[in-house]
Amino acid sequence: MPSATVNKPRPSELLSRLTSAEPEVKVRALREVKNQIIGNRTKKLSFLKLGAVPAVAGILADSIDDVAENNNCNNTNNFLVQSAAALGSFACGFDAGVQAVLDAGAFPNLLRLLANPNEKVVDAVARALRMIYQSKLAPKYDFLQQKNMEFLISLLNSEKETVSGLGASIITRSCETNLEQKALFDAGILRRLNSLLEGGSLSQRDASLESLATVFRNNPEVISKFAGPEIGRPLSSIIDLAKDRYPRTRLLACMCLIVIRNASPHFLQDIGIKTKLIHILLELLDDPGQVGDEAPFAFSSLIAQKEDLQKLALEANAIDKFHHHIKKGSLHPRRYEGILLALADMCSKLESCRFKFLSLQVLNLVADALTDYNAGVRAAACICLKSVTRSIKNLSAGYFMNETIVIPLVQLFLDPSTSVQVAALGATSNIVVDFTTRKSIFVQCGGMKQLVQLAKSMESSVRSNALWALKNFVFQADNRLKEGVFSELTASLLSSLIRDPEPSVQEQALALVRNLVDGCINLIEFVFAEDGLILGAIGRQLQCASKAEIGIQGMYALCNVASGNEFHREAVMQLLFTQMGDKNQSFVVKFLQSNDSQLRTATVWTIVNLTCPSSPGAPCRLEKLRNAGIVSQIKNMVNDPCVDVKLRVRTVLGQSMAFGDN
Amino acid sequence: MPVRVTESSTPSQVSGTNSGDTSPPACTLLSVGQFYLQTFSGTQNVSSLQKEEAWRVNVRIQGCDLEHGYLCGTMEALNVPMADTPVVTFWEGEIVDTKNYTFYTGKWEASPEDDKRHWTKFPSFSPLLSQVEVDGGKSLDLSNYPYIFMRWKEQYFVNVGTDCGLTIAGFYYVCFSCSDGSISGFYYDPNSSPFQKLELKSTNEGRSGYSFSSYELQ
Numbered sequence: 033m034p035s036a037t038v039n040k041p042r043p044s045e046l047l048s049r050l051t052s053a054e055p056e057v058k059v060r061a062l063r064e065v066k067n068q069i070i071g072n073r074t075k076k077l078s079f080l081k082l083g084a085v086p087a088v089a090g091i092l093a094d095s096i097d098d099v100a101e102n103n104n105c106n107n108t109n110n111f112l113v114q115s116a117a118a119l120g121s122f123a124c125g126f127d128a129g130v131q132a133v134l135d136a137g138a139f140p141n142l143l144r145l146l147a148n149p150n151e152k153v154v155d156a157v158a159r160a161l162r163m164i165y166q167s168k169l170a171p172k173y174d175f176l177q178q179k180n181m182e183f184l185i186s187l188l189n190s191e192k193e194t195v196s197g198l199g200a201s202i203i204t205r206s207c208e209t210n211l212e213q214k215a216l217f218d219a220g221i222l223r224r225l226n227s228l229l230e231g232g233s234l235s236q237r238d239a240s241l242e243s244l245a246t247v248f249r250n251n252p253e254v255i256s257k258f259a260g261p262e263i264g265r266p267l268s269s270i271i272d273l274a275k276d277r278y279p280r281t282r283l284l285a286c287m288c289l290i291v292i293r294n295a296s297p298h299f300l301q302d303i304g305i306k307t308k309l310i311h312i313l314l315e316l317l318d319d320p321g322q323v324g325d326e327a328p329f330a331f332s333s334l335i336a337q338k339e340d341l342q343k344l345a346l347e348a349n350a351i352d353k354f355h356h357h358i359k360k361g362s363l364h365p366r367r368y369e370g371i372l373l374a375l376a377d378m379c380s381k382l383e384s385c386r387f388k389f390l391s392l393q394v395l396n397l398v399a400d401a402l403t404d405y406n407a408g409v410r411a412a413a414c415i416c417l418k419s420v421t422r423s424i425k426n427l428s429a430g431y432f433m434n435e436t437i438v439i440p441l442v443q444l445f446l447d448p449s450t451s452v453q454v455a456a457l458g459a460t461s462n463i464v465v466d467f468t469t470r471k472s473i474f475v476q477c478g479g480m481k482q483l484v485q486l487a488k489s490m491e492s493s494v495r496s497n498a499l500w501a502l503k504n505f506v507f508q509a510d511n512r513l514k515e516g517v518f519s520e521l522t523a524s525l526l527s528s529l530i531r532d533p534e535p536s537v538q539e540q541a542l543a544l545v546r547n548l549v550d551g552c553i554n555l556i557e558f559v560f561a562e563d564g565l566i567l568g569a570i571g572r573q574l575q576c577a578s579k580a581e582i583g584i585q586g587m588y589a590l591c592n593v594a595s596g597n598e599f600h601r602e603a604v605m606q607l608l609f610t611q612m613g614d615k616n617q618s619f620v621v622k623f624l625q626s627n628d629s630q631l632r633t634a635t636v637w638t639i640v641n642l643t644c645p646s647s648p649g650a651p652c653r654l655e656k657l658r659n660a661g662i663v664s665q666i667k668n669m670v671n672d673p674c675v676d677v678k679l680r681v682r683t684v685l686g687q688s689m690a691f692g693d694n
Numbered sequence: 695m696p697v698r699v700t701e702s703s704t705p706s707q708v709s710g711t712n713s714g715d716t717s718p719p720a721c722t723l724l725s726v727g728q729f730y731l732q733t734f735s736g737t738q739n740v741s742s743l744q745k746e747e748a749w750r751v752n753v754r755i756q757g758c759d760l761e762h763g764y765l766c767g768t769m770e771a772l773n774v775p776m777a778d779t780p781v782v783t784f785w786e787g788e789i790v791d792t793k794n795y796t797f798y799t800g801k802w803e804a805s806p807e808d809d810k811r812h813w814t815k816f817p818s819f820s821p822l823l824s825q826v827e828v829d830g831g832k833s834l835d836l837s838n839y840p841y842i843f844m845r846w847k848e849q850y851f852v853n854v855g856t857d858c859g860l861t862i863a864g865f866y867y868v869c870f871s872c873s874d875g876s877i878s879g880f881y882y883d884p885n886s887s888p889f890q891k892l893e894l895k896s897t898n899e900g901r902s903g904y905s906f907s908s909y910e911l912q
Contacts, residue, residue, distance in 0.1 A: 428756050429852075467756050468852075503909070504909045508907060551905075552900070588908070591904065592906065595905040640903070646902055675872065676872065
């Protein structure tokens, strides 16, 4: 049967009612605003645009003044409850709302109202503040100040669930440093959080688990105190909660245990607990809501960088499970991203995991994710590819160099998001290593030219990753491909990249030169193009190398040049002696004295090539090296702690003896 | 490198575990940190009672993961009589680092006796023999030893089918000299001629010095 529609008042109309002189009208308007915006982002936004938050915050402030003037009555409390509830609704899960509440100056008023004698007021205010403290925009609460710490303790000790929950939320959002973590421990807060774990309500337990994880993060000292006999058996309560009937509690307990294990690996060593955590997190993937979305991230933090856990997860069929979820399709972007990152962590170290991944043909699904509309998903797909393509066995078989993967990957080089670009370049760096004859596929897809363009990017991370990919691309490539890369890059661009302000770019540019001039002897001519622009840049960069890695790549580039003919060796010699630093000393001596054994090795190899007995100019070069103190430095290195250096030093000394040196 | 099938098999015995001590040194001629990969060329003696024969061989190291004692690459046999083109195989290697792998193979039909019989063919192995007999070499400190011992096992044919009449069932005992980059090896397959010797030297591709390229996985 048709019935009459009850028209809800429009936002603008409600807003004018908020300024009504009639208390009844005003309270009803507040209630109506709150009801309209609950769980409705669109409504929140339209009220926000109309300036509803300052109006509500104004009512709250006026009511506080009324309390101060002892105009206490039911109306005032009603205003306080309704305005606080409305502000809380604006802030709930909506950062723009939180910002508006903070901008309207309501935050300090809400805090002050926690001391109000009326229970309903305190409850509404605590709820509103919790909403605010669920956002990253919430102001940091400085509990290093004694009075603030006392206030925090009073919140946690409150009988009211909302108030103690607020205390826990404040900790979760505000505790950042080791000093703050320790201060909370010293103030006895962990004992209180633990009692909330054991005897609190569902929401208190969850809030407490989150706070504990915050206080434990990267702080083994606090963890060992917490897990010690002083507090009882707190770890067992958390372990028990990992088996709780509520999925969110299980997730939070797992996250707390993972934080403990990651900070203090000697805790939770028991294989049973590790396996249990893996199984719980995999089961939580089946939760259709936020818990299921967050579960893969928790899983990643559990297994990242830990081969033993990756092995256990493989045995628990984690890859099959993730595969199953991606295959189902229509995933929430957060969950999609999390699963791809979890797969990336699974395949980051173990070949057995990569084998499983490839045999289940997860690769095709990851290739699809490269074109997803969500930037987080695209970046995660690239990171996943990056992990899987660490399989040298499959790189050797040319398994990854195919158009299904390479075309979408190259398209991501122009992605508007820098993190996607960098992730795509990371995966590309591995794929282009390819040992088969399929590198030309990458050129045909336009990948090589794009990489050269990206080497000119304004973002240094993009420049260095593009150069990294080019370095791997020209590794053991044929002459034609190397010439193609060089003509696209040009000597002037390459020399300016060697002199880039960013050290990571300098390092990759030098490594690229090193690979370009390896192989056929004619390729050495690259460094002599445009009047030796590149060689000059290498010399200048080596003179002022800011880190060992730059020296290593630069010296190997010179070593490769010096493996050519007499002209090449003489050019290297000239470079070593024209680029003199402080005390008129060649950088060669500095590198030979370096603490980095790889830098010493690269430098000695260059000297091996320069003094090669079969070359006619070797005695003359040896004489110059001797005069510059380089030979005597090498003699001092006969017992170098690094075997590789020691063996090359012996080669140099053997060669020098062939020319009559003792 | 693939070989022809000849003799009958001998029984195998399993031994060897993973744990131990100090790994062999990093060596530029083989690899270090990042992958400075080298190429090697030489011969494999495949002589039988009937015929003296050696196949030319090129080896290219493609990857190395010292943490897991892993090495891999390709092996190209150039003048294989029954093949029209050079035959390329992909192999994976175990580095005897006393942590991931010991001198005892423990698989591939190689008994500890087979292991010792092959390792002792390398003169550089003799100082290690007595300790290897005690515990497979688990307690040896190889960090300053200028030789690296490995096993290379071919996994698949890269450019020919499995019906090419060749087998890659066996594996190589390998000794690498860090000083000059030379490689010696002995092929072991109970079904093939015993002690087929592999001899390789580091190649410089027409240069009069050493040149090193590298790739780095992300």
